[in-house]
Amino acid sequence: MSTVSTRPAVEEDLEKILKIETKSYPEPWSREHFLGEMNKPFARVLVLTDDETDSVVLGYIVYWVQAEGASLLNVAVAPEWRHLGFSKKLMHVMVNEIVRDEIPKIILEVRASNSGAIHLYETIGFKKTHERKTFYSNGESAWVMELKTSDLSGVVQ
Numbered sequence: 001m002s003t004v005s006t007r008p009a010v011e012e013d014l015e016k017i018l019k020i021e022t023k024s025y026p027e028p029w030s031r032e033h034f035l036g037e038m039n040k041p042f043a044r045v046l047v048l049t050d051d052e053t054d055s056v057v058l059g060y061i062v063y064w065v066q067a068e069g070a071s072l073l074n075v076a077v078a079p080e081w082r083h084l085g086f087s088k089k090l091m092h093v094m095v096n097e098i099v100r101d102e103i104p105k106i107i108l109e110v111r112a113s114n115s116g117a118i119h120l121y122e123t124i125g126f127k128k129t130h131e132r133k134t135f136y137s138n139g140e141s142a143w144v145m146e147l148k149t150s151d152l153s154g155v156v157q
Helices: 011-024 031-038 086-100 115-124
Strands: 004-008 043-050 057-066 069-077 105-111 127-132 142-148
Touching (some): 004 086, 011 031, 031 043, 043 086, 086 115, 105 115
Parallel strands (some): 069 105
Antiparallel strands (some): 105 142
């Protein structure tokens, strides 16, 4: 695959998104959940696709953009495309939009056991702010992480 880029997700992408979602999370979102997010004016649902055909969905990101702060809700890359920097690329697209729009911060929750995601978020500049005990239905805790855009200088690579 030569190059990839992001674009807003469309309903035709949902089956591919759902395949990635079910392989990525113990409690995957439903089709209706994704559709609901796609219809919210403050939500962004982006897919990462191949530039050649625009038909291979490698991953996706879902986040809210609001004046007081942005919230990362969901990000995943298909298992066969992991460890190639695509999660970081999706995160940078989000962070750059938030910085450009002069929104003060981005927050997220991440499973305390998800060391790979925590490491990714920390390399981008997110910091753990506090723990939410028994946040997930299986009793697992979540870390709340925050990135203050004032800590960044310009566009994130």
